[in-house]
Amino acid sequence: MQKIIAFALCCARFRRHLYYKTCMMDNWINVTEANNKFKELSDKLTGRQLALTISRGINRTLLKGRTTARRAVKDEYNIPQKNLNGIDITKSNPITLTGNINASAKPLPMDAFSPRFETNQRSVRVTKKGEQRIKDRKRKVSNPAAGVSIEVHRGSRVVIPFAFMIPGGKARVFARGEYRNGTAYGFQQRFKRITNEGNDLPIKPLISVTVHGAVLNQKAIVKIKERLIYEYPKEIEHELKHRIDMIASDGL
Numbered sequence: 001m002q003k004i005i006a007f008a009l010c011c012a013r014f015r016r017h018l019y020y021k022t023c024m025m026d027n028w029i030n031v032t033e034a035n036n037k038f039k040e041l042s043d044k045l046t047g048r049q050l051a052l053t054i055s056r057g058i059n060r061t062l063l064k065g066r067t068t069a070r071r072a073v074k075d076e077y078n079i080p081q082k083n084l085n086g087i088d089i090t091k092s093n094p095i096t097l098t099g100n101i102n103a104s105a106k107p108l109p110m111d112a113f114s115p116r117f118e119t120n121q122r123s124v125r126v127t128k129k130g131e132q133r134i135k136d137r138k139r140k141v142s143n144p145a146a147g148v149s150i151e152v153h154r155g156s157r158v159v160i161p162f163a164f165m166i167p168g169g170k171a172r173v174f175a176r177g178e179y180r181n182g183t184a185y186g187f188q189q190r191f192k193r194i195t196n197e198g199n200d201l202p203i204k205p206l207i208s209v210t211v212h213g214a215v216l217n218q219k220a221i222v223k224i225k226e227r228l229i230y231e232y233p234k235e236i237e238h239e240l241k242h243r244i245d246m247i248a249s250d251g252l
Contacts (some may be wrong), residue, residue, distance in 0.1 A: 051094035057236040058092040072220035086211040107207035110173040113150040117165035132171040
């Protein structure tokens, strides 16, 4: 599932604005001064030609905003590169003249954040490629640290004390319990066995942040906003001049 996470660019012939939107706020950032600069150029185009030009300018701006969004998330969070593809755009077209930067609202599995699990005999970790690596200890440790440590924010590891990994099993981080009502109530830990015999089931893989939530950190929002405001006039000017040059060439 995708959500509009940061910005939408919207433009009309007589109302040209940079539309900045998050799930928490809606603000119009007026770029009238920038657009007035191109009035002489835009007057040389028909309505449809201008719509095509503006739409292309919006899309080029959003692509640069997407790059900034991915870098901003990568700077703050230890999210694998493959998951950053969850940040993408919905393109503008000449009819809507509106495009969005979107991000995946699907929670990332906890094993995406470099988990480590220590037992008295082994050390278990998951690589960036999602592969489990097991290292046997030369000496047994009588009291290994409880739980699984993960690195969600870069340079900072936290321990989930009730989590565990299964050496030789799936490269996932598990816990005894379940998520209720989707994930609305978080993980409900189970403290007692359900059956007296056999495996202590059920167990569930743990999840962590969404890419959508990661982009909504204030540092990322500021960087994306600044990039879009900076790039929008440049891209519109580029597209206007390119369109006029094409028309002039066709008329020769």
